[in-house]
Amino acid sequence: MTAPVAPARTGAARGGTRRGLLAWVAAGVLGAALILLASGRVWAEVAYPPAPGATRSGTVALSGGDLAPVLSPLALACLAAVVAVLATRGLWRRVVGALIALLGAAAAVAAGQGASPSRAVEVAGPGGTLTGLAKTAVSAMPAWPIAAAAGGLALTAAGAVAAARGGRWPAMSERYERRGPRPDGAASGERGERPARSERSERSLWDALDQGVDPTEGEGPDGRQG
Structure with missing residues (x-):
């Protein structure tokens, strides 16, 4: 009675691991998109x-x-790294996770620096659009810089999780790997039933011969019993 419990627990654990991986992918894509x-x-x-x-x-x-x-190059690099996490495993997956964390932190820092009024004056001042003109006011819109910083922090957290736990997640190629033969040596489905049936019919023919009975007696042209 206790034998079926282990496979059930293993299947549930694998399902939970896959759901965790999907949630991680969603968080990474959301952070980069933000x-x-x-x-x-x-x-x-x-x-x-x-x-x-x-x-x-x-x-x-x-x-x-x-x-x-x-910001945009960092976000695109993070998206590519998220896909790389799905395609890799083991040490390489942890390395890619650490890279995502670094890129996310860089994006958060860049968002904070770009939100400063002095940065806006610098960009629009000498060498920028307002060359030779005195600026009178800077109207900042903090909502979008905060959103960019939040996306960077989300990627930093996602990368840290991948570096720490990514080795437990299934790889994308595992679903397409060919399964090995079954313990009984038979394939699944009808392909496994046909060899077994032919073996039984051949054995019945030999048994009939041992008993002195002609197994072909009464068969039609197609080999079936008449």
Whole structure:
């Protein structure tokens, strides 16, 4: 009665491990997507007085990509690393997890630096769009920098989890590996039944011969009993 319990527990453990892996993948993809989304939104607007001869002042809108250009490449690298975690196992999976943690931390730091007003003045000032003009105000929009930083922190946590527990997760190739032969030597399904049936019929023919009975007597042209 206790023998079937072990396979059931093993199957439940494997199911829980796969669900944990799927949850991890969702967290990694969500963190990278959040960074990509935030980097394309406006983080700050720099206002400047009117130029000589002009009557109106103007503003320059700066996106996360303008203030922190590394955000999008870091997010794309994290997405590729998430796929690499699914395709690897063992030590390599732990290495990729550590890489994701480092990339996520770098994205969080870059988001914090890009959210500072001084960074907006620097980008729009000398060498930028507002060359030679005095800035009067910087209007920051903190929601998107916070979202980018949150995505980076989520990737950092996901990478740390993969580095610590990734060795227990199943690899993507395990589902497509060919199963070995069954203990009884027969394949599954009908292919395993046909050899067994032919063996039984051959044995019955020999038994009939031993008893002095002609096994072909009464058979039709197709080999069946008439």
